[in-house]
Amino acid sequence: MTVVLSTISAARQWMRTERSAGKTIGLVPTMGALHEGHLSLFRQARQRCDCVIASIFVNPLQFGPTEDYDHYPRNLDHDMTLAEQEKLNAIFHPEAREMYPQPPQITVSPGRFGELLCGVSRPGHFQGVATVVAKLFNILQPNVAFFGQKDAQQAIIVQRMAQDLNFPVAIEICPIVREPDGLAMSSRNQYLNAADRVRATVLYQALRRAERLIRSGVRDAIQVEREMQEVIATTPGVELDYARVVDRQSLQDVSEVTGEVLLAVAARFGRTRLIDNMIVVPEG
Amino acid sequence: MTVVLSTISAARQWMRTERSAGKTIGLVPTMGALHEGHLSLFRQARQRCDCVIASIFVNPLQFGPTEDYDHYPRNLDHDMTLAEQEKLNAIFHPEAREMYPQPPQITVSPGRFGELLCGVSRPGHFQGVATVVAKLFNILQPNVAFFGQKDAQQAIIVQRMAQDLNFPVAIEICPIVREPDGLAMSSRNQYLNAADRVRATVLYQALRRAERLIRSGVRDAIQVEREMQEVIATTPGVELDYARVVDRQSLQDVSEVTGEVLLAVAARFGRTRLIDNMIVVPEG
Numbered sequence: 001m002t003v004v005l006s007t008i009s010a011a012r013q014w015m016r017t018e019r020s021a022g023k024t025i026g027l028v029p030t031m032g033a034l035h036e037g038h039l040s041l042f043r044q045a046r047q048r049c050d051c052v053i054a055s056i057f058v059n060p061l062q063f064g065p066t067e068d069y070d071h072y073p074r075n076l077d078h079d080m081t082l083a084e085q086e087k088l089n090a091i092f093h094p095e096a097r098e099m100y101p102q103p104p105q106i107t108v109s110p111g112r113f114g115e116l117l118c119g120v121s122r123p124g125h126f127q128g129v130a131t132v133v134a135k136l137f138n139i140l141q142p143n144v145a146f147f148g149q150k151d152a153q154q155a156i157i158v159q160r161m162a163q164d165l166n167f168p169v170a171i172e173i174c175p176i177v178r179e180p181d182g183l184a185m186s187s188r189n190q191y192l193n194a195a196d197r198v199r200a201t202v203l204y205q206a207l208r209r210a211e212r213l214i215r216s217g218v219r220d221a222i223q224v225e226r227e228m229q230e231v232i233a234t235t236p237g238v239e240l241d242y243a244r245v246v247d248r249q250s251l252q253d254v255s256e257v258t259g260e261v262l263l264a265v266a267a268r269f270g271r272t273r274l275i276d277n278m279i280v281v282p283e284g
Numbered sequence: 285m286t287v288v289l290s291t292i293s294a295a296r297q298w299m300r301t302e303r304s305a306g307k308t309i310g311l312v313p314t315m316g317a318l319h320e321g322h323l324s325l326f327r328q329a330r331q332r333c334d335c336v337i338a339s340i341f342v343n344p345l346q347f348g349p350t351e352d353y354d355h356y357p358r359n360l361d362h363d364m365t366l367a368e369q370e371k372l373n374a375i376f377h378p379e380a381r382e383m384y385p386q387p388p389q390i391t392v393s394p395g396r397f398g399e400l401l402c403g404v405s406r407p408g409h410f411q412g413v414a415t416v417v418a419k420l421f422n423i424l425q426p427n428v429a430f431f432g433q434k435d436a437q438q439a440i441i442v443q444r445m446a447q448d449l450n451f452p453v454a455i456e457i458c459p460i461v462r463e464p465d466g467l468a469m470s471s472r473n474q475y476l477n478a479a480d481r482v483r484a485t486v487l488y489q490a491l492r493r494a495e496r497l498i499r500s501g502v503r504d505a506i507q508v509e510r511e512m513q514e515v516i517a518t519t520p521g522v523e524l525d526y527a528r529v530v531d532r533q534s535l536q537d538v539s540e541v542t543g544e545v546l547l548a549v550a551a552r553f554g555r556t557r558l559i560d561n562m563i564v565v566p567e568g
Contacts, residue, residue, distance in 0.1 A: 008450065012452070102447075102448075104395075104448040105394070105395040105396065105397055105444055105448060106392060106393065106394055106395060106397070106414060106441065106444050106445040106448040106449060107392075107393050107395060107448070107449075108390060108391075108392055108393070108449070109390065109391050109392070109393035109411075110389070110390055111388075111389040111390060111391060112389065113389055113390070127393075130390060131448075131449070134449050135448075135449055135450045138449055138450040138451050138452055139450045139452075141452065157390065160389055160390050161390040163386075164386075164388040164389060164390040164391070164415075164419075165390060165391075165392070165415070165418050165419055165422055166292065166419045166422040166423045167422050168296070168422055168423075168425065
């Protein structure tokens with residue numbers, strides 16, 4: 001049985017009971033609309049921790065005024081079926097007014113990490129993410145928290161937040177889970193119509209093209225970026241947001257591919273904005 | 285015996301040992317140069333918690349480039365004597381590179397609370413304060429943390445941070461401790477030469493004057509502010525920073541004194557900047 005906790009005090013009570021029984025707690029923060037990507041996080045968490053809690057909370061603070069907060073897919077029954085199947089111990093599913101009884105004044109600032117890549121077209125997004133993750137850490141006090149590599153910038157920010165603010169939480173980043181045709185799993189994929197669903201594979205194709213270039217010896221980051229941009233931007237009906245080659249840790253632009261790099265892409269398919277990424281280590 | 289902990293891992297180890305023995309932990313964050321104000325915090329903490337730890341850390345992040353970080357009084361021997369006398373269980377005394385092994389990117393932003401009052405002449409100060417307090421909370425995981433009302437804006441920000449970010453820490457704000465002539469205790473009082481030490485009582489005199497005005501029925505905040513400004517600014521050798529009547533919770537300006545207000549003053553005596561405040565509830 002998966003327990004559903006809808007208040008902060010119930011969640012704290014659950015956490016204290018598990019902790020005092022000597023159990024380690026794994027947290028998987030989600031916005032619901034669970035898919036195979038989330039399930040892989042749950043399985044990792046079960047392997048590493050005695051009990052696993054997933055939060056399901058569509059966090060208003062990380063959505064811009066013109067974004068899809070109102071339309072973001074919410075289906076608790078479906079999510080609960082998956083949570084039971086995966087034998088989660090608990091779901092933390094608060095309402096927005098439980099998490100934000102008053103407009104938050106004190107927030108977590110991601111600094112320049114929040115201004116790069118997705119931060120350009122989503123100002124305030126990563127401040128919202130960092131703030132809600134800090135709140136979840138403080139409410140649930142997990143030993144380990146699990147995030148997907150799919151949201152690469154979020155993963156870096158959460159890791160860096162845990163370091164910079166000394167959260168007593170280990171951060172585990174789990175690999176991207178893809179559809180058979182390469183599309184990265186995302187709750188937003190269900191927004192896509194049939195034509196956009198086909199087009200959406202262009203993100204993974206661009207990343208693979210860039211990976212092959214680097215493996216073939218290309219070291220000029222601008223050249224690699226141009227190839228990714230071309231793959232995406234020349235597809236009709238796709239609006240490129242960015243296609244970048246950045247340092248895997250600092251997320252800063254690199255001019256030459258000398259160490260581990262993050263290839264990061266974002267584009268719009270109709271009104272749906274999707275992202276994808278790949279970590280590549282140049283050989284030799 | 286008061287244990288001195290100089291690394292984060294030693295501090296965490298100490299905390300876990302005390303916690304697993306079922307003890308509650310009280311934290312008093314300080315920058316050292318301990319005085320009677322700090323001692324009153326220690327005594328409150330001892331009354332409420334099973335064991336008490338004080339941090340002594342001059343936090344570089346909360347000092348501006350032209351401020352007194354390098355000259356801030358540091359005297360660990362003196363502080364340790366007082367800590368032993370007050371039977372503190374532990375002192376957490378890390379070096380700056382232990383707390384900031386790399387320049388912090390992810391910080392706690394105090395929002396508009398950081399831009400008011402002292403935030404005007406000390407931009408970034410409260411971001412530094414909020415960030416180091418969040419770090420101390422995460423490292424030491426106290427049940428209760430004790431702060432002085434002397435730093436009223438800091439107290440409000442820390443309370444609001446604990447609420448907004450759901451820190452599992454109760455915040456206790458303790459009354460201002462004053463010298464016999466009314467000067468609020470502060471580590472920076474030791475910067476004052478004899479003439480400035482005499483002049484410094486003007487802050488408390490201004491607050492008392494404002495308090496009497498409000499008690500006598502004056503409700504016009506501007507009039508009260510003018511009287512405080514006059515008391516301070518007409519004293520030769522004193523440079524007024526601000527003298528304000530603000531809402532006790534929001535720190536926003538009030539035009540009329542209808543509820544609990546915070547009278548807050550700041551001024552420079554030579555190169556020494558001092559602050560003081562008083563909470564006043566109008567009668568009737």
